[in-house]
Amino acid sequence: MNISVENNSLKEFYSKVYTYASLAALPLAVTGLIANLFLFYILLTDNFFRKVTYYLILASVISDIISTIVSIIVYTHVAGFTLDYILGSVLCKGVFFVAQSSYGISMMNLCLIATDRYFAIVRPLTRFYRIYKKRILISAEIMIWLLSLTVTSPKLIFMKVQRENTMMCEHDTITNWIASYLIAFIVIIYVIPSSIIALIYWQIVVHQKNYTQPGQCIGSESTEGKIQKRKFIRSLISINLSYILTTWPYFATLFGFAITRDSFIAVRNRSLAAFLLAFFSFSTTTSITILNPFIYFKFDANVRKSAKKVIKRLSLGLQETSSIVIQVEELPRS
Structure with a gap:
């Protein structure tokens, strides 16, 4: 009797964790969707961004928008306790597939952008x-989408929910095949892209520090030029670290599942701290789609400048509309 009561209490506690986490994540996801749509509008309408690099960013933004919409749908159902077994299974498989495909596309696009910047800065000749730049980048972008969707597609097969707890979404029983897949997934989606990004940006940073323009004497560089160079270096480091450090806990946790063969429920029953770490590590990784537009607003001066123009234009439009409404209201009535 006591065991049954304790199990029910634990089940109720974990249900509250899922519900409160979804309630907290829902406004953040909506904010991320609005920010991504705003960034999408800027990149699509401003003629300045008719460049290959920004087309690559636009592709990542599209995948982030899709991922954020799916997340909002899932958070809404979890927060509203409207998940039966069938709907829970569909959303469980869908959210993992879409969110992690989007993450893979974003990470690999960062690699592609880093490669493009490497040739533009370090080896411009x-x-x-x-x-063949345009042809190479377009072909690489197609391969990125295909690779990310292919690598993530097995999750449509072995992700599942518990019949007694439709909010519990986890991998099926981790066999040797699934464990091998999870390790390969981590290497392809996280380890290789992170390593490439770190290596390329490190070479760019070293080049920026040591490069002296032909015909320019060492030490004659202007103070403004040095400041701009330091800002550029900090931007590269920040973009790199924001992805790697934000998402590494999830992939470390996933690697732990692959090695120990533990299920999410087994971890939950054994250790509350380990369960919360695993739960919030995935939530943090999916939140990268919320952070992406703000990273570009923060570190890309061109995007930031265009965003300010759009906001100023909208503000002036609202002021003019308010002024017209006030004038109409002040007209004498017959």
């Missing part, structure tokens, strides 16, 4: 890349 590479003839082959200059001639």
Whole structure:
């Protein structure tokens, strides 16, 4: 009897964790969706962004928008206690597939952007890349989407929810095959892209520190130029670290599941701290779609400048509309 009461209490506690987490995440997801749509509008309408690099960013923004919409749907159902077994299974498989595909697309696009910046800054005279740049980047972007969707697609098969707890979404019994897949997934989606980004940006940083423009004497660089160089270096480091450090806990947790073969429920029953770490590590990783637009607003001066113009234009439009409404209301009535 006591065991049954204790199990019911634990089940109720974990249900509250899912519900409160969804309630907290819902406004953040809506904010992320609005920010991504705003960034999408800027990149699509401003002629300045008719460049290959920004087209790559636009592709990432589209995947982030799709992922955020799916997250909002899931958070709404969890917060409203409207998940039966069938709907829970569909959303469980869907949210993992879409969110992690989007993450893979974003990470690999960062690699592609880093590669493009490497050739533009460190090796600008590479003839082959200059001639075939557009063709290379378009082909690479198609491969990124196909690879990310392919690598993530097995999650549509072995992600599941518990019949007695439709809010519990986890991997099926972790066999040797699933464990091998999880490790390969971590390497392809996280380890390789993070390593490439770190390596390329490190080379760019070193180049920026040591490079002296031909015809310019060492030490003659203007103070303003040095400040701009330091800002550029900090931006590269910040973009790199924001992705790697924000999402590493989830992939470390996933690697732990692959090694120990533990299920999420087994971890939950054994240790509350380990359960909360695993739960919030995934939540943090999915929140990268919320952070992405703000990262670009923060570190890309061109995006930030265009955003300010749009906001100013909207503000002036609202002021003019308010002024017209006030004037109409003040007209004498016959």
